[in-house]
Amino acid sequence: MIFFTKKDIKFGWENNKVIGVESLSLHANQSSPSSTIVFVPLDVIFDMEQAKLTDTDEKVRKALEKTRELCIPDEKVMPVLRQLLTENGGNWAFIKMDNYTVLMDAILSAEEENKTEASVSSNGNRGKNPKVIHSPPPPPLRKSYETRSATSGSSTQVVQNQPQLGNGDRKRKCKRKISDITKGSESVKISLVDDVGTDPVPKFTYIPHNIAYQSAFVHVSWARISDEDCCANCNGNCLSADLPCTCARETSGEYAYTKEGLLKEEFLDTCLKMKKEPDTFHKVYCKDCPLERDPDKGTIGKCDGHLIRKFIKECWRKCGCDMQCGNRIVQRGISCQLQVYFTQEGKGWGLRTLQDLPKGTFVCEYIGEILTNTELYDRNVKSSSERHTYPVTLDADWGSEKDLKDEEALCLDATNSGNVARFINHRCEDANLIDIPVEIETPDRHYYHIAFFTMRDVKAMDELTWDYMIDFHDKSHPVKAFRCCCGSESCRDKQTKGSRGKSVERRKIAPAKKQQGPKAVALKRR
Numbered sequence: 300m301i302f303f304t305k306k307d308i309k310f311g312w313e314n315n316k317v318i319g320v321e322s323l324s325l326h327a328n329q330s331s332p333s334s335t336i337v338f339v340p341l342d343v344i345f346d347m348e349q350a351k352l353t354d355t356d357e358k359v360r361k362a363l364e365k366t367r368e369l370c371i372p373d374e375k376v377m378p379v380l381r382q383l384l385t386e387n388g389g390n391w392a393f394i395k396m397d398n399y400t401v402l403m404d405a406i407l408s409a410e411e412e413n414k415t416e417a418s419v420s421s422n423g424n425r426g427k428n429p430k431v432i433h434s435p436p437p438p439p440l441r442k443s444y445e446t447r448s449a450t451s452g453s454s455t456q457v458v459q460n461q462p463q464l465g466n467g468d469r470k471r472k473c474k475r476k477i478s479d480i481t482k483g484s485e486s487v488k489i490s491l492v493d494d495v496g497t498d499p500v501p502k503f504t505y506i507p508h509n510i511a512y513q514s515a516f517v518h519v520s521w522a523r524i525s526d527e528d529c530c531a532n533c534n535g536n537c538l539s540a541d542l543p544c545t546c547a548r549e550t551s552g553e554y555a556y557t558k559e560g561l562l563k564e565e566f567l568d569t570c571l572k573m574k575k576e577p578d579t580f581h582k583v584y585c586k587d588c589p590l591e592r593d594p595d596k597g598t599i600g601k602c603d604g605h606l607i608r609k610f611i612k613e614c615w616r617k618c619g620c621d622m623q624c625g626n627r628i629v630q631r632g633i634s635c636q637l638q639v640y641f642t643q644e645g646k647g648w649g650l651r652t653l654q655d656l657p658k659g660t661f662v663c664e665y666i667g668e669i670l671t672n673t674e675l676y677d678r679n680v681k682s683s684s685e686r687h688t689y690p691v692t693l694d695a696d697w698g699s700e701k702d703l704k705d706e707e708a709l710c711l712d713a714t715n716s717g718n719v720a721r722f723i724n725h726r727c728e729d730a731n732l733i734d735i736p737v738e739i740e741t742p743d744r745h746y747y748h749i750a751f752f753t754m755r756d757v758k759a760m761d762e763l764t765w766d767y768m769i770d771f772h773d774k775s776h777p778v779k780a781f782r783c784c785c786g787s788e789s790c791r792d793k794q795t796k797g798s799r800g801k802s803v804e805r806r807k808i809a810p811a812k813k814q815q816g817p818k819a820v821a822l823k824r825r
């Protein structure tokens with residue numbers, strides 16, 4: 300193998316097959332280039348460390364095939380391709396997305412940027428000697444503007460009214476991109492793309508952790524964590540110890556996770572069964588169900604019953620193990636490559652994965668403001684009729700507490716502040732994610748984390764979906780369900796389909812304010 304350094308930058312062509320943009324000075328005593336010289340693009344060097352030379356070469360060739368179809372010269376493609384690979388950790392699934400649309404867009408943006416720079420520099424340099432630039436750095440790929448007026452610092456890149464490409468037969472649509480909606484608050488970047496370009500960019504404040512809005516009782520303190528709720532004597536990785544520690548008590552003496560960091564199949568299957576066949580599991584009934592309380596009328600309805608759900612219990616601060624312990628998956632945060640995109644099926648924005656995910660992978664937590672049920676009710680009354688709704692009830696253990704006080708009947712609302720999970724759309728029956736309650740910093744069961752795990756292997760570019768467990772035919776529910784466009788063969792909203800007019804009307808119906816009650820949790824369980 301020939302090794303290169305990054306010195307003399309030229310463009311290279313070989314048998315009409317341009318595979319290299321950089322002719323690089325050779326190592327290994329190859330003093331002069333000969334007929335055996337190989338032109339290798341820089342991203343191949345990027346991947347050399349991972350010994351994927353041939354593989355990457357093929358990927359570059361395929362990308363260039365695509366761009367040549369649009370008569371884009373390879374020397375325009377390669378710097379952009381290299382920058383995309385560097386920015387996205389060599390993620391080819393991302394580059395190839397939507398038949399290389401990401402790459403095409405980036406080239407166009409770079410071209411636009413170049414033009415702007417050229418005109419600025421030609422104006423600014425009038426009368427001066429032209430500056431010789433031997434190896435211009437790849438231009439910035441996008442422009443920036445603010446998405447949210449006051450609170451958000453999130454910047455987004457917009458490319459509008461794109462010029463025609465090459466031979467001019469392909470007009471570009473309006474595009475929007477945000478390179479990182481998390482504003483650096485997660486350990487991975489999460490981009491947002493919109494090929495449709497019709498909906499406004501979502502307005503919300505990205506928060507990576509839940510935060511109590513006002514009255515929610517979330518009391519995290521050292522003293523509340525008893526010896527049974529932590530493993531103070533552990534070291535390193537609890538999963539490597541001979542015997543499971545105290546923190547595995549919740550999961551019957553076995554950790555919920557495998558050594559590879561996936562959720563154990565058995566655990567996952569039981570959670571799945573609980574979701575699919577809730578009536579075969581034991582339910583508990585509140586004496587005074589927070590979902591049935593109506594503060595306006597002073598009435599209390601009959602509790603529908605709550606499942607006692609299976610919890611994962613993770614190690615935490617008082618435990619002796621370290622942050623890399625295998626029983627600390629959710630608290631380490633998002634590590635998958637995810638992307639928010641505008642769905643084509645009428646669901647609004649959605650979330651997809653940019654990488655293959657095996658069954659049992661932790662994807663993200665549902666993050667939002669922690670509200671009491673009453674606060675949510677008040678918020679719903681005040682808010683105008685939004686098309687999308689974002690609250691989730693934290694009722695995994697209701698009913699087992701004797702008297703659930705108002706400040707303990709909680710939910711997470713991601714409408715104003717939340718994380719990437721607020722973009723996960725609903726799919727009836729065959730969704731690929733499941734929500735599982737996780738106890739981390741407090742043994743109190745009225746507050747816990749909601750973590751999403753894959754229920755099966757998921758392919759890169761697949762939309763990530765979750766069954767909200769909505770009963771689409773529940774006429775008594777104060778908030779009208781949306782018209783489901785999940786596309787599943789087992790869609791539970793079938794009755795409303797087939798009649799377009801009816802469905803559209805149903806979607807337009809705003810939840811009447813007077814109708815809303817404390818039950819008004821949009822993602823109410825069946």
Ligand SMILES: C[S@@+](CC[C@H](N)C(=O)[O-])C[C@H]1O[C@@H](n2cnc3c(N)ncnc32)[C@H](O)[C@@H]1O
Nearest residue numbers: 646647648686687688722724725781783784785
């Ligand atoms: C938690 S949000 C999901 C993100 C949302 N699509 C957006 O654009 O922000 C839930 C809302 O998304 C829409 N939605 C989710 N799943 C849907 C589906 N299967 N069909 C139609 N709309 C859906 C509904 O408006 C719902 O209230």
